[in-house]
Amino acid sequence: xxxxxxxxxxxxxxxxxxxxxxxxxxxxxxxxxxxxxxxxxxxxxxxxxxxxxxxxxxxxxxxxxxxxxxxxxxxxxxxxxxxxxxxxxxxxxxxxxxxxxxxxxxxxxxxxxx
Amino acid sequence: xxxxxxxxxxxxxxxxxxxxxxxxxxxxxxxxxxxxxxxxxxxxxxxxxxxxxxxxxxxxxxxxxxxxxxxxxxxxxxxxxxxxxxxxxxxxxxxxxxxxxxxxxxxxxxx
Numbered sequence: 399x400x401x402x403x404x405x406x407x408x409x410x411x412x413x414x415x416x417x418x419x420x421x422x423x424x425x426x427x428x429x430x431x432x433x434x435x436x437x438x439x440x441x442x443x444x445x446x447x448x449x450x451x452x453x454x455x456x457x458x459x460x461x462x463x464x465x466x467x468x469x470x471x472x473x474x475x476x477x478x479x480x481x482x483x484x485x486x487x488x489x490x491x492x493x494x495x496x497x498x499x500x501x502x503x504x505x506x507x508x509x510x511x512x
Numbered sequence: 513x514x515x516x517x518x519x520x521x522x523x524x525x526x527x528x529x530x531x532x533x534x535x536x537x538x539x540x541x542x543x544x545x546x547x548x549x550x551x552x553x554x555x556x557x558x559x560x561x562x563x564x565x566x567x568x569x570x571x572x573x574x575x576x577x578x579x580x581x582x583x584x585x586x587x588x589x590x591x592x593x594x595x596x597x598x599x600x601x602x603x604x605x606x607x608x609x610x611x612x613x614x615x616x617x618x619x620x621x622x623x
Contacts, residue, residue, distance in 0.1 A: 402554070431610070440615040441555075441600065454610060489554055497609030498542060503554030 400424075402504035404490050410510045416478040419507045422471055423492030431501060432465055432475050433489040441489075447473065448496055480511045516544075516601040516614030524620045531588040533617040535601030536581075542604045544577060545611065546586050549598045558586075558599075591621045 403422040411417055423430050432444040446454045450467045458465070462481070467473040477484055487508050491501040519534045535544070543562045547555040561568045561577045561584065568575045574587040588595055598618050602611040 429609070441613040443610055443612070446610050448609070491555075498604040498611070500545070500557045500560060501555075501611065503547075503556070505554050 402490055402492055402502055404488075404504035404507050406507060407505060408508050408510075410512065411480055412512055413481055414479045415511075416476065417480045417484075417509060417511075419475040419488050419490075419509070421473045421475070421490030421504060423473070423490070424502055425471065427492035427494055427502070428470065429493045429495065429497040430467060430473050431491040431493075431497070432473070433491065434486045435489060435506070436486045444475070444488075446497060477509075480509075482511045485509055485511050516603050516612065518599070518601055518614045518617040520617060521615070522618045522620070524622065525591060527591060527593055527621055527623050529591055529621075531591050531595070531619055531621070533586045533599050533619070535584045535586070535614060537584075537601075537603050538582065539605055541579070542606050542608075544575075544584050545602045545604075546573075546575060546584075547600045547602060547613075549600065549616070551597075555600065588619075591619075593621050593623050595619060596621045 405420045430447040435441045444457045445465045447467045465475045487506045489506045491503045493501045516535045516537045545560045546558040549555045559570050559575050561575050572589045577584045598616040600613050600616040602613045
């Protein structure tokens with residue numbers, strides 16, 4: 399099993415540009431989570447999907463952030479326009495069932511916005 | 513907001529020693545989980561303990577849970593340099609399907 403796959407692993411972009419992060423969950427998992435990790439705020443849940451449907455997006459910082467899950471094997475997190483304060487490591491994780499149990503994390507995307 | 517708070521923030525020990533990390537939380541839980549994160553990597557699930565359990569073992573790991581004190585501890589016995597990582601506790605509250613993570617304990621095991 400390849401585990402959770404994220405791309406790109408590193409992204410450097412200029413303020414104002416659009417950024418798209420991608421995630422492929424583990425096959426058979428039906429819950430998917432996007433997190434953001436910074437030194438100041440730690441690990442924050444941005445959005446949670448179950449069976450491709452967004453269940454909890456209360457952690458999405460503002461309208462500049464959007465996430466989609468068009469099918470069970472693919473999700474995107476988009477930031478438009480990006481700002482320097484969006485610099486962080488973004489993780490995707492997946493799990494069986496409705497969540498609340500063991501989560502499998504991807505390697506993360508390190509985003510730097512200059 | 514953070515549900516779990518780990519203590520200490522950082523811990524430095526020698527190989528072969530035991531490492532104990534603590535986690536306190538504020539509200540009732542369904543389960544509590546511990547994860548490890550090596551530098552530059554994603555988190556890896558270590559162990560899950562349910563609210564009706566008091567202790568759980570997995571290899572060199574021992575987790576305890578005291579719901580009356582709203583606290584948990586992770587003990588790593590006979591530590592190795594490869595155990596160097598950050599360790600996070602995460603809680604799941606009743607009626608919720610998501611984890612709330614603490615800020616973690618950085619463990620350094622020196623050879």
